[in-house]
Amino acid sequence: MTTSDPRLGMVAGEPSGDLLAQLLLGGLKQRWPALQSFGLGGPQMQTQGFDAWWNYDLLAVHGYSLELLLRLRRLFALRAELGDRLLKARPDAFIGVDAPDFNLGLEARLKKAGTKTIHFVSPSIWAWRGGRIHKIREAVDHVLCLFPFEPEIYQRAGIAASYVGHPLADAIPLEVPREAARTALGLPLDARVIALLPGSRRGEVRHIAPALLGAAARLAKQNPGLRFVLPAMRGVRDLLDPMVAKFAGQFELQVLDGRSHEALAACDLTLIASGTATLEAALFKRPMVITYNMHWLSWIRMQGMAYQPWVGLPNILLRGFVVPELLQDSCTPEAVAQAAQQWLDSPSRCEGVGQRFAELHHLLRQDTARRASDAVAQVLGR
Incomplete structure (x- = not known):
């Protein structure tokens, strides 16, 4: 050397x-x-x-x-x-x-x-x-x-x-490879797809995944043919599998081994835990519902130290509630499903947020x- x-x-x-x-x-x-x-x-x-x-x-x-x-x-x-x-x-x-x-x-x-x-x-x-x-x-x-x-x-x-x-802005293509991602995941090109991302840590999955799965069950009843994908990080499948089993037959869910970028490229909307993944979703130009839930003592401590009204990175960077945030007591299956349905019912709103995320992508690239x-x-x- x-x-x-x-x-x-x-x-x-x-x-x-x-x-x-x-x-x-x-x-x-x-x-x-x-x-x-x-x-x-x-x-x-x-x-x-x-x-x-x-x-x-x-x-x-x-x-x-x-x-x-x-x-x-x-x-x-x-x-x-x-x-x-x-x-x-x-x-x-x-x-x-x-x-x-x-x-x-x-x-x-x-x-x-x-x-x-x-x-x-x-x-x-x-x-x-x-x-x-x-x-x-x-x-x-x-x-x-x-x-x-x-x-x-x-x-x-x-x-x-x-x-x-941001290195993710370089790694994620400016033009989203939606069709290629759907083909790779075996998803129909004409289906509406929602990606569920409950976080990578065990505590996040324990606190957040039940709300996302419950929301998926509600959305499936309102939207026949809706498909769901859930990228599961290594080390959390033992937590996720029993949760998923409770909803067996209620909606079409594909649990993936990782592959979160393919899931985000393939989906029309994501229900997602606050963190770096929300920025990834924004770089894929995807509308989202940001969620988070944690132990109540941790939540009280965080509330006392926060300086801004936003938690999600896309909202912080764009200085406004561009996408909804449902945190702690607001992170319920009913509330998450309602916020998601508003995206599904408004293609023009989805297109508008996609344009704002494209501008953010260029800024960070x-x-x-x-x-x-x-x-x-x-x-x-x-």
Whole structure:
């Protein structure tokens, strides 16, 4: 390996972070073909040669109070062990991908020991927990921001930051391959299809999937011939299968092994848990009903820290309730079905939101791999 080929420690904490890290690694390897990367991650990163010392499943926590407290000791022990191993490996830089509650503490330790630290995906300090910016200043040499308004926030606080666009905007085609996706999934080209995305974490599935399945049953009664697809992430099928079985015969449902992008490309509408998946749905120009539900103590805590009226990323980026959000007590089968039916009954409304999402797609499509690798090279002084 030449001196121009860096060695990078990395941590990505869930499927969305794994995908973002995989796309980043692809760009970095175009610049440095012999780049080495190692740490904690998932299968997408491993396709880019990432050496996963631990799997990202270990970081999966839903909520911000009881569920986190039950696993806090284990997470602290894992972070300490990972930090020890990274300090021994002496990477040229460390890149923490999202997962700020885990990564910022690790980054602070590594930075103090002299390792360059980069955080990919700005924590949502503009939405809630703005006080974390002081911890970010302590922990991070450079922040790679996905959204155009974020670098100014960091620059005001004396933190180096770059807008790199969103890698999903590069990965998802501007023109949605609807027919190809339907063919790949065995769906009729003329059917109306709804994608159910209840989240990737076990806690999300436990709290959100019943409302989405219940809504699907109601929608099927009102709309004969309606089809449903449900991309199931690895590790949640044991939770999902009994829920799905309760609705056997009530509607036409195809449970997929992953393949969420194909599901979003194929569908006419998605009922979806708040998170990165909502941005993916927007990039596929799909109308949606955003949902979320969590433990009531976690919900109370989040309510006390929120700065904006919106939770879903499409609404935050477009500064309005462009798509409905049904959260916590409002996340019921009846309410979700009603909001979905309003989309089904208004093709012109669906077309209008699709146009707004197309404009957002162009804004976020910035060749993230190149921009991010330029920023990493700057941090490394190469």
